[in-house]
Amino acid sequence: MARPKIALIGAGQIGGTLAHLAAMKELGDVVLFDIAEGTPQGKALDIAESGPSEGFDAALKGTNDYADIAGADVCIVTAGVPRKPGMSRDDLLGINLKVMKSVGEGIAKHAPNAFVICITNPLDAMVWALREFSGLPHEKVCGMAGVLDSARFRHFLSLEFGVSMKDVTAFVLGGHGDTMVPLVRYSTVGGIPLPDLVKMGWTTQDKLDQIVQRTRDGGAEIVGLLKTGSAFYAPATSAIEMAEAYLKDQKRVLPCAAYVDGAYGLNGLYVGVPTVIGAGGVEKVIDITLDGDEQGMFTKSVDAVKGLVEACKGIDSALA
Numbered sequence: 001m002a003r004p005k006i007a008l009i010g011a012g013q014i015g016g017t018l019a020h021l022a023a024m025k026e027l028g029d030v031v032l033f034d035i036a037e038g039t040p041q042g043k044a045l046d047i048a049e050s051g052p053s054e055g056f057d058a059a060l061k062g063t064n065d066y067a068d069i070a071g072a073d074v075c076i077v078t079a080g081v082p083r084k085p086g087m088s089r090d091d092l093l094g095i096n097l098k099v100m101k102s103v104g105e106g107i108a109k110h111a112p113n114a115f116v117i118c119i120t121n122p123l124d125a126m127v128w129a130l131r132e133f134s135g136l137p138h139e140k141v142c143g144m145a146g147v148l149d150s151a152r153f154r155h156f157l158s159l160e161f162g163v164s165m166k167d168v169t170a171f172v173l174g175g176h177g178d179t180m181v182p183l184v185r186y187s188t189v190g191g192i193p194l195p196d197l198v199k200m201g202w203t204t205q206d207k208l209d210q211i212v213q214r215t216r217d218g219g220a221e222i223v224g225l226l227k228t229g230s231a232f233y234a235p236a237t238s239a240i241e242m243a244e245a246y247l248k249d250q251k252r253v254l255p256c257a258a259y260v261d262g263a264y265g266l267n268g269l270y271v272g273v274p275t276v277i278g279a280g281g282v283e284k285v286i287d288i289t290l291d292g293d294e295q296g297m298f299t300k301s302v303d304a305v306k307g308l309v310e311a312c313k314g315i316d317s318a319l320a
């Protein structure tokens with residue numbers, strides 16, 4: 001049986017890391033696409049040359065021609081611009097919206113049956129725009145953010161509790177911005193919800209509040225340290241987890257920016273929610289019950305995403 005084909009649209013920091021991870025995990029053959037001439041070709045060759053030592057079987061190709069993504073099973077989109085210190089993700093909206101238009105058209109023409117994972121920021125608005133420009137079914141287009149934000153939350157919690165990251169679960173909902181909602185009540189250590197761990201005296205509410213804020217600021221913390229761009233190892237790993245769930249029909253329960261129509265009282269909006277990802281793409285949106293405080297934070301985050309979607313419509317009349 002032929003290997004799956006994975007198209008990576010954008011061969012920058014995340015794109016290159018995605019290609020390396022996909023090859024090392026033997027998820028399929030990889031095509032790296034970018035408008036920069038030489039970059040995707042150079043990265044594809046470099047990674048292919050790591051194959052003999054690593055021992056993976058995967059073909060890698062770099063290209064500047066959308067025709068080479070033909071028939072891709074998965075497309076992961078990182079094309080666009082990352083932020084620099086002092087910028088918010090939302091500052092990227094105008095420039096990256098134009099990129100989503102050409103990427104959406106390229107995918108629609110050459111890989112209309114792919115499962116598409118958007119990473120480009122500002123994430124929730126960009127995945128909405130990419131879906132609009134591509135015209136693909138909503139369940140086949142989603143955005144990566146919740147897996148990353150939840151992984152950051154889990155990492156910080158594991159440091160606080162001094163336990164393995166494997167034993168920490170966490171969910172972060174809402175838009176991938178300053179208003180994201182780390183859900184303390186639905187996050188656990190060894191199955192014990194965080195509020196119970198406060199009652200048990202293993203941590204304090206104050207420490208949890210600080211971890212929640214560090215999670216919300218997780219992207220900015222890395223931007224401040226790197227200075228020339230944003231995080232790429234953990235973002236790439238998170239998207240690969242989603243791609244693998246689709247390719248292997250794993251039915252993973254993963255938070256992602258999914259099209260929510262009906263659940264959470266929403267009427268057709270891309271925003272971070274828990275989902276089930278399998279061979280059908282985003283097969284289910286899990287409509288968890290939120291208490292008053294959680295609902296208030298989620299509504300604020302949803303409103304921020306709605307504002308960005310309206311801004312997109314203002315910039316490109318084809319979206320209005």
Ligand SMILES: NC(=O)C1=CN([C@@H]2O[C@H](COP(=O)(O)OP(=O)(O)OC[C@H]3O[C@@H](n4cnc5c(N)ncnc54)[C@H](O)[C@@H]3O)[C@@H](O)[C@H]2O)C=CC1
Nearest residue numbers: 010011012013014034035079080081082119120121144235
């Ligand atoms: N959703 C999330 O959780 C995260 C999102 N991001 C976002 O991911 C995006 C990519 O980040 P990096 O890989 O670090 O950036 P990068 O600058 O290293 O790579 C972006 C690549 O896109 C290419 N590109 C630009 N316009 C293009 C077009 N029209 N078609 C094809 N390729 C094009 C550039 O040549 C460049 O190689 C940024 O928007 C960043 O903000 C970054 C981290 C996490």
Ligand SMILES: O=C([O-])CC(=O)C(=O)O
Nearest residue numbers: 083089121219220230231
């Ligand atoms: O912060 C950024 O600009 C990149 C990003 O979305 C993240 O790392 O969460």
